[in-house]
Amino acid sequence: MIISVLFIAFEPAMAQNTPPKFSVNGAARSIFFLDDLQQDLAEPDTITGPKQNSAHAMVDVGINVRPADNLEVQGMVRIRNDFGGFWGAGVTFDVRQLYVKGVVKDIVRYQLGDINYQLTPYTFYNNDQELYATAPVLFSHLSDAVNYDNFYNIGNSWRQQGAAVDFGLNFKSIVESVDFNLFTSRVLPSNASTVSDRLFSTFNMQVVQSKNVTLGFNYANLYDLAGTSRNDILLNNPVITGTANVNYNIGSITLRGELETGTSSTTYIEATDAPEWSDGFFDGRIHVTYDPVNVTLTAGFKSVGPEFRSPGAQTKRINFGALPAAFDRITNDQVLRPLTMLDIVRETSLFNLQLQNGLMAYDPRYDNITPYGAATPNRQGFHVGLGYVIPGDWMELGATMHALTEVRGQGTTNLRSFNRIEAEAVIHAGEKFFANERLLDISFNSRSDATSRAAEIDGIPVVDLSTQVLGVGIEAEIISQLDIVVGFQSHTYSGFEFSNVTDNFGQIINFRELEVDGSQQMLGAGLRFRFSDKAYLTGQWSSFSTVDTLNEILPDYDINTISMIFSMYF
Amino acid sequence: MMLSAFALLSACQKETDIFDGPSLNDIYGEFSLLQPLEVTDDAIDFAAGELAVFTASFSKNVNWTIRITGNESGAVKEISGFSNILSADNATWNGSTTSLPMFRAEDCSVELFFENEEETYSLSLSVVSPKVNTGLLLEDFEGAWNPGWGSFVQSGADMSFVIKDDGQAAQGSQYYDMGGEVGWDYLIGLIDIPGSAYGAPTFDLSANPDNVFFNVLLAKQPGLNNAIVLFQFREDDNGDGVYTEGEEDMFSLELLLNGENGWQLVSKKYADLVTLVNGAPAAAIGNGINEPDKLFQVSILMLANPATGYSQALMDYLIFTENAPLEP
Numbered sequence: 001m002i003i004s005v006l007f008i009a010f011e012p013a014m015a016q017n018t019p020p021k022f023s024v025n026g027a028a029r030s031i032f033f034l035d036d037l038q039q040d041l042a043e044p045d046t047i048t049g050p051k052q053n054s055a056h057a058m059v060d061v062g063i064n065v066r067p068a069d070n071l072e073v074q075g076m077v078r079i080r081n082d083f084g085g086f087w088g089a090g091v092t093f094d095v096r097q098l099y100v101k102g103v104v105k106d107i108v109r110y111q112l113g114d115i116n117y118q119l120t121p122y123t124f125y126n127n128d129q130e131l132y133a134t135a136p137v138l139f140s141h142l143s144d145a146v147n148y149d150n151f152y153n154i155g156n157s158w159r160q161q162g163a164a165v166d167f168g169l170n171f172k173s174i175v176e177s178v179d180f181n182l183f184t185s186r187v188l189p190s191n192a193s194t195v196s197d198r199l200f201s202t203f204n205m206q207v208v209q210s211k212n213v214t215l216g217f218n219y220a221n222l223y224d225l226a227g228t229s230r231n232d233i234l235l236n237n238p239v240i241t242g243t244a245n246v247n248y249n250i251g252s253i254t255l256r257g258e259l260e261t262g263t264s265s266t267t268y269i270e271a272t273d274a275p276e277w278s279d280g281f282f283d284g285r286i287h288v289t290y291d292p293v294n295v296t297l298t299a300g301f302k303s304v305g306p307e308f309r310s311p312g313a314q315t316k317r318i319n320f321g322a323l324p325a326a327f328d329r330i331t332n333d334q335v336l337r338p339l340t341m342l343d344i345v346r347e348t349s350l351f352n353l354q355l356q357n358g359l360m361a362y363d364p365r366y367d368n369i370t371p372y373g374a375a376t377p378n379r380q381g382f383h384v385g386l387g388y389v390i391p392g393d394w395m396e397l398g399a400t401m402h403a404l405t406e407v408r409g410q411g412t413t414n415l416r417s418f419n420r421i422e423a424e425a426v427i428h429a430g431e432k433f434f435a436n437e438r439l440l441d442i443s444f445n446s447r448s449d450a451t452s453r454a455a456e457i458d459g460i461p462v463v464d465l466s467t468q469v470l471g472v473g474i475e476a477e478i479i480s481q482l483d484i485v486v487g488f489q490s491h492t493y494s495g496f497e498f499s500n501v502t503d504n505f506g507q508i509i510n511f512r513e514l515e516v517d518g519s520q521q522m523l524g525a526g527l528r529f530r531f532s533d534k535a536y537l538t539g540q541w542s543s544f545s546t547v548d549t550l551n552e553i554l555p556d557y558d559i560n561t562i563s564m565i566f567s568m569y570f
Numbered sequence: 571m572m573l574s575a576f577a578l579l580s581a582c583q584k585e586t587d588i589f590d591g592p593s594l595n596d597i598y599g600e601f602s603l604l605q606p607l608e609v610t611d612d613a614i615d616f617a618a619g620e621l622a623v624f625t626a627s628f629s630k631n632v633n634w635t636i637r638i639t640g641n642e643s644g645a646v647k648e649i650s651g652f653s654n655i656l657s658a659d660n661a662t663w664n665g666s667t668t669s670l671p672m673f674r675a676e677d678c679s680v681e682l683f684f685e686n687e688e689e690t691y692s693l694s695l696s697v698v699s700p701k702v703n704t705g706l707l708l709e710d711f712e713g714a715w716n717p718g719w720g721s722f723v724q725s726g727a728d729m730s731f732v733i734k735d736d737g738q739a740a741q742g743s744q745y746y747d748m749g750g751e752v753g754w755d756y757l758i759g760l761i762d763i764p765g766s767a768y769g770a771p772t773f774d775l776s777a778n779p780d781n782v783f784f785n786v787l788l789a790k791q792p793g794l795n796n797a798i799v800l801f802q803f804r805e806d807d808n809g810d811g812v813y814t815e816g817e818e819d820m821f822s823l824e825l826l827l828n829g830e831n832g833w834q835l836v837s838k839k840y841a842d843l844v845t846l847v848n849g850a851p852a853a854a855i856g857n858g859i860n861e862p863d864k865l866f867q868v869s870i871l872m873l874a875n876p877a878t879g880y881s882q883a884l885m886d887y888l889i890f891t892e893n894a895p896l897e898p
Contacts, residue, residue: 409589508591
């Protein structure tokens with residue numbers, strides 16, 4: 001487990017030895033979508049307009065000032081103009097980032113304001129949204145814009161507003177160094193009446209014994225501050241974990257062990273009907289690399305208790321209770337259109353910006369095994385993986401299998417079983433066949449998930465949900481800097497599962513039947529001109545289609561899209 | 571390492587006997603009666619402190635209801651729960667009633683039925699003697715008119731201020747019928763119940779007004795929505811053995827019988843009684859302190875708007891209870 005603290009990654013000036021006193025950074029983007037909706041209806045939809053346009057241009061202008069060697073101030077403003085608004089109409093100005101950071105006596109680093117921060121996958125970690133890992137480049141251009149808008153673009157950090165302090169100690173013997181990292185942010189402001197100030201604080205200590213042994217201690221707590229409102233009910237959700245990373249070489253074999261284990265407790269003080277939860281987790285894995293052929297075998301075991309709650313690591317990016325903005329209602333009955341792959345890929349407003357207590361809702365069709373990332377509660381089992389990098393690094397192959405079960409049953413003592421098989425391949429054919437003078441990348445990703453549970457007695461439906469995700473992408477440079485980009489992504493799902501109905505504290509109070517049998521696909525192609533590594537212009541056509549044989553309310557439908565995207569970071 | 575071991579143990583513990591959420595067996599499982607419905611005693615003497623305990627067991631947790639119906643009185647008691655077992659913990663009957671009238675010494679029919687299940691089960695039992703309610707019973711009208719009471723009845727039409735025994739009583743077999751038509755006045759008739767009727771100038775009640783409850787059973791008659799029953803509570807604030815009009819407290823409880831027909835229980839905490847003038851809250855007349863131990867006289871005024879014609883109300887079982895309202 002790599003523990004990293006990211007003060008500001010989006011900062012090219014940091015890499016220079018003598019950073020300028022004043023610099024400008026930011027991003028610019030323009031996106032245009034023309035959507036065409038085609039519904040499979042016996043009677044034509046005479047209410048929903050079949051075509052919708054949306055477009056905007058925006059620029060983030062950041063001013064970075066260094067009045068002294070050990071002091072830096074950054075302010076960034078976003079100017080956005082939705083197309084169709086003239087003379088200022090539709091133009092918005094937002095402050096996107098403000099921070100001050102520096103070093104005290106060359107010992108203690110600090111930062112105040114907007115901070116992107118992360119710890120470990122069990123304490124403070126912003127897990128990728130559903131379908132992101134398997135998306136081909138053509139569609140990840142859209143997802144990357146969404147991630148940038150929501151501050152998800154700096155590793156797996158969460159954008160927070162608060163303060164961070166780092167300092168470290170170096171030793172001559174036994175231990176090389178000990179680093180300390182403290183962080184506190186304000187997650188929710190008080191309304192002075194019913195809502196208390198909610199803070200999130202972390203402490204991390206990293207002990208580097210040598211290049212082969214690193215130990216860590218982590219504390220993260222989401223809590224309400226007493227006295228900041230008239231509400232006596234106060235959340236307190238501390239998580240404590242320990243980590244260990246060990247490297248060892250035996251001849252041509254490199255062994256790398258990673259371990260994280262810890263506990264959490266969740267209490268709502270003064271809430272008589274609230275549960276008091278405490279639970280633990282263990283996650284250990286070992287990587288064995290045979291250096292001569294660059295093959296890595298990974299095997300691991302994990303167990304996360306059903307009552308383990310870690311808001312910093314379990315908060316989801318996607319708010320599955322949100323509705324899409326494009327074609328939000330369709331058919332003559334103006335039925336609400338649920339989220340689809342297309343919406344998840346491109347719609348910024350569906351995403352969550354702040355840490356949430358409790359477990360957010362999720363859609364089992366997209367991920368029923370790790371909906372809350374590594375820290376998904378009530379999971380235990382093994383995983384093995386095999387990775388191979390062909391000499392010359394022009395092809396990377398990988399496969400992983402997870403075999404998990406629940407720790408505690410839901411509605412029955414029978415446990416669900418979860419099985420996942422993932423495979424990926426990335427071929428940098430340009431490196432192999434064009435001496436790296438032409439870009440020719442081919443990517444392939446697949447994930448097959450299965451959830452099952454036998455019925456305890458006759459009459460109880462058997463859980464048998466299976467989902468498959470497939471992504472294929474091609475980037476081919478036809479003339480200098482001009483690429484053809486093709487992408488295909490497919491998501492199929494079928495079977496039966498129960499989804500939990502919970503109370504305000506997350507306790508399961510009922511189950512909702514979920515029977516699905518459908519699929520959705522996106523196929524697209526386009527041209528992309530790369531001005532530089534940080535700027536490109538692309539025109540795309542894509543076709544999204546969805547079929548759900550069990551949905552008697554919504555028809556099958558397609559959305560064909562023509563889009564233009566200009567993106568630049570500076 | 572200790573943290574690691576603890577976390578590993580806590581995360582990997584076998585939890586085979588518990589699960590989260592409601593039981594799927596309860597939601598989807600087939601219902602059957604594993605142990606039949608029984609009662610521990612089918613001839614119950616509630617007055618002697620006996621209780622009726624129902625027992626049964628089912629194949630799954632269900633929402634169940636036991637309905638006990640008095641064959642003579644028509645009194646109904648319902649006990650409900652969600653479980654797969656009926657036992658003393660959840661299915662004990664102390665002789666109380668859910669829907670008035672109150673149970674008498676009578677045979678009863680017991681029916682057990684379930685939400686979302688068609689099966690019903692039944693048995694019979696008999697009440698040897700009904701439940702006895704503790705408290706200061708002013709009157710249950712089972713005997714003759716209390717000679718210590720006073721009354722006044724207007725000379726209107728169809729006047730009826732009498733104890734009746736026609737099977738409509740809320741408790742026992744008799745009740746008090748107040749009715750008539752008075753075209754010139756709200757007052758149809760009144761009853762004065764002095765403390766002296768019970769052997770002392772004031773009633774034998776606790777001094778704590780938060781612990782004393784006044785209870786009465788009243789019935790609205792079908793088609794009549796104009797009855798107003800006003801209870802007045804006169805206190806001897808200065809303890810001189812008399813109530814001085816205009817100087818000592820008189821708290822009131824005004825009830826409009828314009829809701830559902832039939833008997834209803836009215837319970838009022840003594841501390842919540844207020845001073846009323848013409849039905850509107852007003853300043854206290856005396857020291858303004860609700861003092862049940864100084865209660866000198868209870869008056870019951872049968873009222874109706876003279877423009878609305880005939881009015882009637884039935885009354886039964888006037889009782890002061892302590893610590894809790896009457897559980898009939």
